[in-house]
Amino acid sequence: MTTIEFNNTIVNLEEQLKVYAYKLTSNREDSLDLFQETVLKAFVNKTKLNHNNLKAWLYTIMKNLFINAYRKKIKQREWIAQETNSNLGKVNVSFENPHSQHNYKDILKKLECLDDYLKGPFKMFLEGFKYKEIAEHSKLPIGTIKSRIFQGRKILTEQLVDYA
Structure with a gap:
């Protein structure tokens, strides 16, 4: 697949990908960010992608980016909760x-x-x-x-x- 064909395919799938991103995030700004990250990752890894089924690859990339971001948020929440709980037990005495x-x-x-x-x-x-x-x-x-x-x-x- 040539670069022009690759770009055209992504442009043709843009609306579908944005809709899918919105279904995952339920937030307009987050869905646009997710879409942009997906396209960027596709361009960066263009040589590694299976061009026979580019649409499936893009959806898979988007889903994986979303899952990784979700896991990162959960870990951040756990870390913040742990820090908050550990600070409650400390009494500064002088x-x-x-x-x-x-x-x-x-x-x-x-x-x-x-x-x-x-x-x-x-x-x-x-x-x-x-x-x-x-x-x-x-x-x-x-x-x-x-x-x-x-x-x-x-x-x-x-x-x-x-x-x-």
């Missing part, structure tokens, strides 16, 4: 003034007020133990430990709003 030491004592009191089933795993977590180590020590499933630490963190975050 003893630069007498009020700081008093605040630290208040935080420890709130920690001691947690139910025992939450307090034990949460304290071990703050001491630097890994989830697996806490689970083995407590003889509980790792999912239960993660849940209890999350619950403890959530309760303390709500109770210590003034110290955030």
Whole structure:
């Protein structure tokens, strides 16, 4: 297939590809971006493509680009959620003034007020133990430990709003 034939085929398929891109993304701007990425990838890899069924190749490229972008978004969301959760458990404590030491004592009191089933795993977590180590020590499933630490963190975050 010559370059002119290749270009003409893509131009003839443009509307169909844009419709398919919109079905995948449900967003006009994203669908146009996806269409452009597909055409760009087709041009860059023109020598590798099966020109006998160019339409199928273009649809496959578009679908794969969409899936890869979707997976990337999911990973970004997971990373952001993980960073947010890990920052909730961190309390910045310094003893630069007498009020700081008093605040630290208040935080420890709130920690001691947690139910025992939450307090034990949460304290071990703050001491630097890994989830697996806490689970083995407590003889509980790792999912239960993660849940209890999350619950403890959530309760303390709500109770210590003034110290955030």
